[in-house]
Amino acid sequence: MLSFLPAPILGVLNSVLLGINTLFWCLLLYIPAVLKLIVPIKGFRVLCTRLIIWIAEAWVAGNVGWMKLTHGTRWQIDGAEQLKRESWYLVLSNHQSWVDILAMQRVFNRKAPFLKFFLKQQLIWVPVIGLAWWGLDFPFMKRYTREYLIKHPEKRGEDLKSTQRACEKFRYTPVSVMNFVEGTRFTQSKHDKQNSPYQHLLVPKAGGVGFVLDAMSDSIETLVDVTIAYPDGAPTFWDFLCGRVPEIRMDIRTSAIPAHLKGHDYSNDAEHRRNVKDWLAGLWQEKDARLTGMLTSRDTDD
Numbered sequence: 001m002l003s004f005l006p007a008p009i010l011g012v013l014n015s016v017l018l019g020i021n022t023l024f025w026c027l028l029l030y031i032p033a034v035l036k037l038i039v040p041i042k043g044f045r046v047l048c049t050r051l052i053i054w055i056a057e058a059w060v061a062g063n064v065g066w067m068k069l070t071h072g073t074r075w076q077i078d079g080a081e082q083l084k085r086e087s088w089y090l091v092l093s094n095h096q097s098w099v100d101i102l103a104m105q106r107v108f109n110r111k112a113p114f115l116k117f118f119l120k121q122q123l124i125w126v127p128v129i130g131l132a133w134w135g136l137d138f139p140f141m142k143r144y145t146r147e148y149l150i151k152h153p154e155k156r157g158e159d160l161k162s163t164q165r166a167c168e169k170f171r172y173t174p175v176s177v178m179n180f181v182e183g184t185r186f187t188q189s190k191h192d193k194q195n196s197p198y199q200h201l202l203v204p205k206a207g208g209v210g211f212v213l214d215a216m217s218d219s220i221e222t223l224v225d226v227t228i229a230y231p232d233g234a235p236t237f238w239d240f241l242c243g244r245v246p247e248i249r250m251d252i253r254t255s256a257i258p259a260h261l262k263g264h265d266y267s268n269d270a271e272h273r274r275n276v277k278d279w280l281a282g283l284w285q286e287k288d289a290r291l292t293g294m295l296t297s298r299d300t301d302d
Helices: 007-038 042-070 099-108 121-125 129-135 146-151 158-171 188-194 207-215 237-241 270-296
Strands: 074-078 088-093 115-117 175-179 222-229 247-256
Touching: 007 042, 007 129, 007 237, 042 099, 042 129, 074 099, 088 099, 088 207, 099 115, 099 222, 099 237, 099 247, 121 129, 158 175, 158 207, 175 207, 207 270, 222 270, 247 270
Parallel strands: 074 247, 088 175, 088 222, 115 175
Antiparallel strands: 222 247
């Protein structure tokens, strides 16, 4: 353990280790990603996808390695034993920090299908990792604002179609479709601006969840409800690199997705929209109460 080193030195060291680990595995990942791009055979592309996922999981394992080497963080995880590798999951979580992603990758890696996020279309051009995201079948979405759709009604419904096209790739390999439904990281100012009815959470946005349920109604059956808590305050990414996160708590709960929420048209079915919103509101009310307990309890069991 190198956690005794001064925080700035740990931050630089972990930044270098993260960079080397990412560059090494990304360069290796490019080989099957390019083959997947140029060989238009479905079975071959599925095989490439499985190899790419194995490489991505090795990247996560490398990150876990430097975390264990340099961090003294206490991890309190409840419910991870429920996860299964060969499953199709909808994963919903609260969002407080970019550390959430690394924390979830550490806990989920090789216990559940690789986590995949919906990304803005422009992110495909990010150097090094843009091609890696494409190879991993991360869905790249182009969302239209309400104002744009008023001016261009012919684009209405394109969100759902693009989600369906993206999710079509998920039918051939198990997947954990991840969504931070609050849409942004929690801050007190955002909470106050929204006049959120929850103590620790922002108001959940149902659109992304509704589109996934519409597009993957015949494959995704299980919800994985993740609650992340930082008893000493939500850290920045630099805090995490510097080892200044004393404790991370995570509660994982699985349940069947209600049948009445699947196989509808979120864009055009008002009753379905209300049902999805009510379902999320109930989940968020329970999560808010859970967070209260996770933040006030001082149990430090690993």
